[in-house]
Amino acid sequence: MSHLSINNLSKTYPNGVKALDNVSIELENGMFGLLGPNGAGKSSLMRTIATLQDADTGSVTLDDINIFTQPEELRKVLGYLPQEFGVYPRISAEQLLNHLAILKGFTNGKERKEMVKYLLDKVNLYDKRNKSVKGFSGGMKQRVGIAQALIGNPKLIIVDEPTAGLDPSERNRFYNLLADVGKEVIVILSTHIVDDVRELCTKMAIMDQGQIVYQGAPQESLDELKGMVYQKIVSRDSLEEYAVNYSIISNKMVGGQPVIHILSETDPGNGFEQVRPNLEDVFFSKINTANTLV
Structure with a gap:
């Protein structure tokens, strides 16, 4: 070893x-x-x-x-x-x-x-x-x-x-x-x-x-985010507004529309649904956090 x-x-x-x-x-x-x-x-x-x-x-x-x-x-x-x-x-x-x-x-x-x-x-x-x-x-x-x-x-x-x-x-x-x-x-x-x-x-x-x-x-990092990742399909013109009001960790296009993932310790409501975190969520949450600390 x-x-x-x-x-x-x-x-x-x-x-x-x-x-x-x-x-x-x-x-x-x-x-x-x-x-x-x-x-x-x-x-x-x-x-x-x-x-x-x-x-x-x-x-x-x-x-x-x-x-x-x-x-x-x-x-x-x-x-x-x-x-x-x-x-x-x-x-x-x-x-x-x-x-x-x-x-x-x-x-x-x-x-x-x-x-x-x-x-x-x-x-x-x-x-x-x-x-x-x-x-x-x-x-x-x-x-x-x-x-x-x-x-x-x-x-x-x-x-x-x-x-x-x-x-x-x-x-x-x-x-x-x-x-x-x-x-x-x-x-x-x-x-x-x-x-x-x-x-x-x-x-x-x-x-x-x-x-x-x-x-x-990797599994430990997923466990850390358990119950804290929420998803919603939004319109392109509302992306900026969501970015101001929520902690967006990622957004990607699915079927031509942006799907955003946000980090929240409590249920944000407003049409968001809780999703199981994936490693991409971990990656972007850590990068976003790091960038705000610099």
Whole structure:
């Protein structure tokens, strides 16, 4: 069982943007979801943990590895799938994984060949091993991305916005693959897609403006909002009026009309009906609350 400890991590960029503001998280084996809107600081946190950038203050340790003083040790046990996983043109899946395995220090040809075969099997791409990765669909490229992240039996795997742009069937295949991987290592899934976390993660954190505004299990967060979420179909021209009078946590179009969810400790009446909270309600309630506190 591995343990990742992130303590009081802060990072301000030269342009004055505070990307990380005193972030602390403790993680063990399993799938951990990091939710947040674009610009919340998720990628900055992932890049810092992956030793791609330094922090101004704070510490990160994986078991007995201090990632800032021993970055090379961390990289030996790290699998990383960035938001943009680039591939070489005119190179096959097998050649790509073989090349990346060499870069990661696997010099024994026989051992490397067996590992590449095992990884292609694991992500269900062995029959496509000789095809150019450049011609793969988005979902297939992401599976190659997970295969390269698994090179060398990592203790920690970071995946940054992995399902953006995938169609529903590709997303489901990817969920199954990640869930399988997450049984034995720490997997951090950074995303702005609530479904990703709902489907996969037993623990999660919500980030906004560089801060952690919620940490816990998805079910715990739902229990916190029980009996407090109400829904109503409204007209478009009345949206502003409702925004003034109620604490709207989300609004979306259903059948051409806005459906709003509000947060209220008592029954607001006025045609609102109580609904069971979902993870999207949790997400928007935490983000809205965080924004009002800044």
